[in-house]
Amino acid sequence: MAKISRTWWGQRFLEALERCTDPGRLSRGRSYSSPRRLLSFSLEGATIKAKIRGNVNPYFGVYKEPRYQVEIQLRSIPSKAWTGIIQRLGSNAGWLSRLLLNEMPDDIEEAFAASQQTLLPGSEKDLKTDCTCPDWANPCKHVAGVYYHVAHLLDHDPFLLFQLRGLSKEKLQQKLAKTPLGQALANELLPQEELTPEGVSHRYPQPNLHPVEKNLTYKAFWSGHSLPDRSGHPQEAPREGAPRPSSGVPALLIKKQGDYPPFWERDNSFIEAMEHIYQQVQAKNKESL
Template sequence: MGKAAKTWWGQKFIAALEDFTDSGRLQRGRSYSTDNRIKHWRVYDGKVEANIRGNVNPYFGVYKEPTYKVSVQLGHLSDAQWQTIIQKLTQRASFIAKLLLDEIPENIETVFAETGVHLLPNSYKDFKVACDCPDYEVPCKHIAGVCYRLAGAFDQDPFLLFEMRGLAPEKLVQELAKSPLGKVLSDAKSGTEAGLVPVDSYYTRPIPADLPQSMAAKHFWQGRQPLPGSIEPAQAAIIPAMLVKKGGDFPGFWQKQSSFIDVMEDFYLRMRKGVLKNV
């Protein structure tokens, strides 16, 4: 069986399909989202093209295992609409941060609603699908299989959803990177990790100072300047974990339903508490 969508945006994409499709047909179509069924998969110019291995079906006059051509496309927004939406997205730091960390903000649809459109599909009118199989129902199980596969692809690459709506991912990243926060996150995401620098000690060492030739007894015992009345508290180490966050909540190797980033954050927190307890 194909993998169900894990992210909220992938699940909502499937939910839109389920709203106007028979559940039994969708369940049969889900089995067509696997590598065993999909012989060819291509995303080009905001459109998915796939070749699906079908079944022998004498009822439809199919006596030899066929290969069907399937295409799935979402309605594209106009350049003017995208220009307005991008301008609104780049005005909010929370949107910039989540998008550049491969996550779609849950309230992103509010920005699209202000322009009178939406990012995720919410009815059959948002889908443009085709399949050359003899099944007259739309969507057929082959189209459903491609949609399930596409929802899984959205989990791995949220920017693919923007591409399906007619906006090149490179264009979105370029616009987000124009802001100061976007530039920092974009550079960290696309750049190489900083190499390890060898050090002589893991602890702060005192800096030796030259003693004066002569010193009064008062200065020897009391010092030349008064000691500070308080010591500034040490700040906890901040680990950006950019390498972990690059893969998003569900990287390719992660098979669990829970977020990989959430699991790693909990792991680092417990490790930190354990280290501090033993200091």
């Protein structure tokens, strides 16, 4: 079975929930995180709201497919505590650089511990859940399904944890940019204005343009005009034994996507998978390369 979360912080989120709740009941709700079950999901501030598709069960008198409303809140960290946390995050180059790369530092809880806070759920007091289903247990399988969906979202956006604790990604970046170390990296921390692309001359020559006669027939066009002359094309096949031009960082566009880009649904790393494919292609076409 595919893993719900593939990053260490997504896994740590689920492990923290297992410590706060019944692990067995939490795992039984995994199927409710699928798109077939999860009808809607929204994050309003620090509050998660979702609609879950339930089961028809004639034994219990449920003949019409039920829809349940789920609401989850993590305990917000007080603003006074956030001040100390931001100062510690902003004074540590390792933490700051990892956050800039959209990654969660593996020892980030140290920045919260000094303020007697935790980023991940630490106890039942950190979680407030509600579901309209008749199950008395907490979490019910519908709440557990939403937990798993959140863990999946954390793979692509670790800043979601900060938002669930009461501090949005935008405010976090603004506060980090005001710290001494953050001021030196303000251009990277704060969103930049969208730049208008400027036209540049390309490397290919302009084609030779020929005036077209008015009222030109199809027969006259196809019989009297040839294709453009491409003899001046700058890209020529390299001579045998000639050194090949360098292309900069190998597979730069692939590596910029990261290990788990949004379109990659498999459990293994996207970069590792592409490297394996490149090696196979290179081995298969070794003679022609």
